[in-house]
Amino acid sequence: MGKRIAKEVSIAIADAVKLAKAEVIAAYPITPQTHIVEHLSELVANGELDAEYITVESEHSAMSAAIGAVATGARTFTSTAAQGLALMHEMLFIASAMRLPVVMVVANRALSAPISIWNDHSDIMANRDIGWIQVWAENGQEAVDLTIQAFRIAEDKNVMFPIIVNIDGFVLSHVIEPIILPDQEEVDAFLPAFKPKYKLDPRKPITMGPVGVPEIYFEAKKAQDEAFRNTPKVIKRVWKDWAKRFGREYNAVETYRMEDAEVALLIMGSLAETAMTAVDKMRDEGKKVGLVRIRLWRPFPVQEFRRAVSKVPVLAVIDRAMPPGAVNGPVATEVKAALYNAGRKPRVVNFIAGLGGRDVTVEDFEEMAERAAFYRKKRPKELYETIGVRES
Amino acid sequence: MGKDKGMMPWQEVPFGLYILEPGNSAEFKTGNWRSMRPVLDKDKCIKCGTCYIMCPDMCYDQRDEEGYYLVNLYYCKGCGICMATCPKGAITMVMEEV
Numbered sequence: 001m002g003k004r005i006a007k008e009v010s011i012a013i014a015d016a017v018k019l020a021k022a023e024v025i026a027a028y029p030i031t032p033q034t035h036i037v038e039h040l041s042e043l044v045a046n047g048e049l050d051a052e053y054i055t056v057e058s059e060h061s062a063m064s065a066a067i068g069a070v071a072t073g074a075r076t077f078t079s080t081a082a083q084g085l086a087l088m089h090e091m092l093f094i095a096s097a098m099r100l101p102v103v104m105v106v107a108n109r110a111l112s113a114p115i116s117i118w119n120d121h122s123d124i125m126a127n128r129d130i131g132w133i134q135v136w137a138e139n140g141q142e143a144v145d146l147t148i149q150a151f152r153i154a155e156d157k158n159v160m161f162p163i164i165v166n167i168d169g170f171v172l173s174h175v176i177e178p179i180i181l182p183d184q185e186e187v188d189a190f191l192p193a194f195k196p197k198y199k200l201d202p203r204k205p206i207t208m209g210p211v212g213v214p215e216i217y218f219e220a221k222k223a224q225d226e227a228f229r230n231t232p233k234v235i236k237r238v239w240k241d242w243a244k245r246f247g248r249e250y251n252a253v254e255t256y257r258m259e260d261a262e263v264a265l266l267i268m269g270s271l272a273e274t275a276m277t278a279v280d281k282m283r284d285e286g287k288k289v290g291l292v293r294i295r296l297w298r299p300f301p302v303q304e305f306r307r308a309v310s311k312v313p314v315l316a317v318i319d320r321a322m323p324p325g326a327v328n329g330p331v332a333t334e335v336k337a338a339l340y341n342a343g344r345k346p347r348v349v350n351f352i353a354g355l356g357g358r359d360v361t362v363e364d365f366e367e368m369a370e371r372a373a374f375y376r377k378k379r380p381k382e383l384y385e386t387i388g389v390r391e392s
Numbered sequence: 393m394g395k396d397k398g399m400m401p402w403q404e405v406p407f408g409l410y411i412l413e414p415g416n417s418a419e420f421k422t423g424n425w426r427s428m429r430p431v432l433d434k435d436k437c438i439k440c441g442t443c444y445i446m447c448p449d450m451c452y453d454q455r456d457e458e459g460y461y462l463v464n465l466y467y468c469k470g471c472g473i474c475m476a477t478c479p480k481g482a483i484t485m486v487m488e489e490v
Contacts, residue, residue, distance in 0.1 A: 099408035160408075198410055207411035215399055220409045222402040 001246075002181045009140035009172050010035030012179045013079075013105055016147040018049045019187040022103075023074040023194075026054040026065035030084040031117045032169035033107040037079055059084035063091035063102075070100045071208055073199035075151060078102060081169055082109035082123040089127065095162045096131030097224055098208050101154030101194075102162040104132075105147060108269065109169040110356040118357020119169040121269065121320040125330040131224065133163040133231060134298040136268045140177035143167045145248055148187060149238055155194045156234045161227075166297075168270040170357070182246060190245055229299050252301035253308045254293040257283060261290030263373045264309060264346070266335065267318040268294050271360055275318075278365035289369045300334060306342045315346040316372035319384070320354050328384055349375050353387040364388060422449065426470035428485040430463055436482035437461075443474035443483065 007015075013036050017025070025044070027037040043049040054069070056062045059080050070076040080088060085106055095102050110116040111123055124134065133153065137143040146165045154163040167173055182190075198206055212220050232252060239250040254272075257279050258264060265275050272293045282289040292308050292315070294301070309315050319329025327333060332350035339345040349372045354360040364387050371385065406412065430443075439459045444452040451468045452461040463474070475483040 097408070198407065198412070205414045207414075208408060210409060210411055212409060216405070216409070219400065219402040219405050223405040226402070 001186070002183050004178050004180045006176050007140070007179045007181075008035060008174065008176050009143055009167065009179070010107075010174065011039050012140055012144050012177075012181060013147050013167070014039035014043065015181055016144045017077050017103075018043050019182065019184060020077075020103075020148050020151045020191055021075065022049070022051050022077040022151075024052045024054065024066070024069035024076045025078065026056055026062045026069060026076070027078045028056050028059050028062045028080070028084060030059070030081050032109055032119075032173045033079045033081045033084070033105070035173065036105060036107070040077070059087040060091060063088040063095065066102045066104075067091060067095050067098070067100055068200075070095075070102050071098070071200045073194065073196050073201075075155070075194045076102050077104070079105040079107070081107040082111055082117075085123045085127060086111060089130075092127060092130040092132060092162075094209065096228075097220070099160040099224075099227075100162060101151075101160055101196075103147070103150045103154055103165075104162065105143070105165045105167060107169040107173040108166055114356075116356040117169075119171050120355045120357070121166075121330075122322065122355075124164070124166055125319075125321040127164075128298065128330060128334075131161065131228060132298065133159075133161055133228075133235070133296075134166065135163070135296055136166045136294070137172065138270050138272045138293070140172060140175070140179045141248070142250075143172060144179055144181060145242065145246070145250070148182070148191065149242055149250075151194070152191050153231075153235050153238050155196070156238070157197065159231045159234050160196070161231060166269065171270045186245065190241070232296065232299055232301060235296065250295060251304070252294075252296040253304040254295050255308050256291040256293075258290035258292065258308065258312065260288055261312050262288040262314070262376070263369050264290045264292050264312040264315050265318065265365060265369060265372075266292045266294070266309075266315055266331070267320075268297065268331065269320070271318070271320075271354060274360060274362055275365050278362045278369070281362060282366060282369060287369070287373075294331070300338065302338050305335070305338055306345075309339070309346050310342070310344040312346045314349060314372045314376045316349045316351060316368050318351045318353050318360075318368065318387075320352075322352060322355060323384075332384070347375060347379075349380050350384040351387050352384050358388055360388065421466055422469055423464075423466045426465075426468060427488055428470040428472060429465065429468065429488055430470070430472070430474050430483045431486050432460065432463070433482045433484070434460060436480045438480055438482075440479065442477050442479060446473050446477045448473060 317332040
């Protein structure tokens with residue numbers, strides 16, 4: 001077992017990619033992802049990581065190069081944020097539909113305009129339907145663990161889909177945390193070499209990405225979705241194996257102090273840890289508050305989620321992206337869709353908080369829990385409520 | 393895969409819609425897009441091969457025993473380029489019957 005040491009999370013993620021023995025890295029630097037790919041380029045330049053580091057002229061090219069690299073059977077990593085993820089957009093659908101297991105860390109950041117380099121979830125929420133597995137880290141250790149796991153999950157023969165590990169920009173990417181990096185032998189034992197059944201090889205030519213005429217496109221998309229919806233079986237098996245080897249557990253839906261809860265908060269990403277502090281404080285005051293986090297955002301774990309919230313009367317869903325003209329924020333929209341046909345379900349109240357790097361404090365979570373409790377007996381009038389916005 | 397061969401249910405769609413046999417585009421039937429078909433008047437034809445050269449889908453790649461170029465209707469989309477470029481006006485386009 002590796003030692004617990006203080007490390008910047010971005011550097012630790014790069015070290016995790018090195019431990020996973022990535023063979024190709026194609027990346028374009030963008031705040032707040034920069035330190036991850038900067039450190040990887042250092043590792044490659046110093047000969048510490050035997051990989052091809054492709055410097056590209058844009059994120060569109062980064063994803064294109066990553067797709068090409070993984071298609072040849074090379075373990076491939078990239079990373080981006082915000083505008084960079086937006087620029088990759090069209091290529092992201094291609095990676096998933098062509099079953100190419102690229103591993104990507106997204107250091108979540110607000111989309112412009114106004115220009116913002118700070119953290120929220122608007123970048124990834126604009127990419128919900130790209131067909132990538134999407135998981136969320138709440139702290140540096142999880143970011144490292146999920147990055148190593150991502151290779152094994154994505155490259156499993158029963159998965160073969162690309163995967164995004166979401167980490168909050170700055171809040172996670174730029175902080176120094178105590179992190180255990182596993183030993184190389186431990187990672188080697190956990191992560192087998194990438195051996196895809198099909199790859200681009202001039203000795204055995206195949207075609208990837210042919211045209212899908214109207215007679216076959218629909219069947220191809222149905223086949224893709226069915227295969228995608230089957231991936232949680234492997235994801236859960238990998239998490240079980242990880243827990244056995246490293247003692248840290250991961251679940252598609254994580255719950256905290258949900259027993260007898262009368263109000264539950266729901267959030268994804270690093271703010272979940274602030275929310276836990278708020279839950280502890282409120283529990284100490286005798287308030288029955290719990291917390292739900294969706295670790296596996298895609299494919300959405302409908303059954304686990306329904307089970308997790310079946311007994312709580314009110315659920316406060318905290319979105320970190322503004323939904324212009326939509327009914328709710330993206331997470332609340334998803335959650336409501338998952339619950340609409342469920343037997344026992346809570347009332348859902350939607351809060352929008354923490355946009356563009358705005359802090360969300362323990363007190364803010366307390367306020368959200370209190371407002372949500374108020375709606376236990378009364379329907380909310382507004383589609384969503386904002387937290388922390390100055391008003392005249 | 394040929395359009396006439398590739399109408400499989402979603403359960404049988406190849407992994408990632410990959411094509412595992414090289415060069416199988418020749419199996420792809422394009423002839424059923426056609427609304428007009430070329431018809432050759434052998435009395436006017438001088439066997440110059442302009443149709444063979446000009447056809448964008450190489451449909452005139454076979455000749456009969458007398459040397460006339462034969463159109464392959466498995467691929468012919470009925471674009472009419474052979475008719476338009478024939479120096480003797482030996483090709484006419486006629487409506488396909490449904």
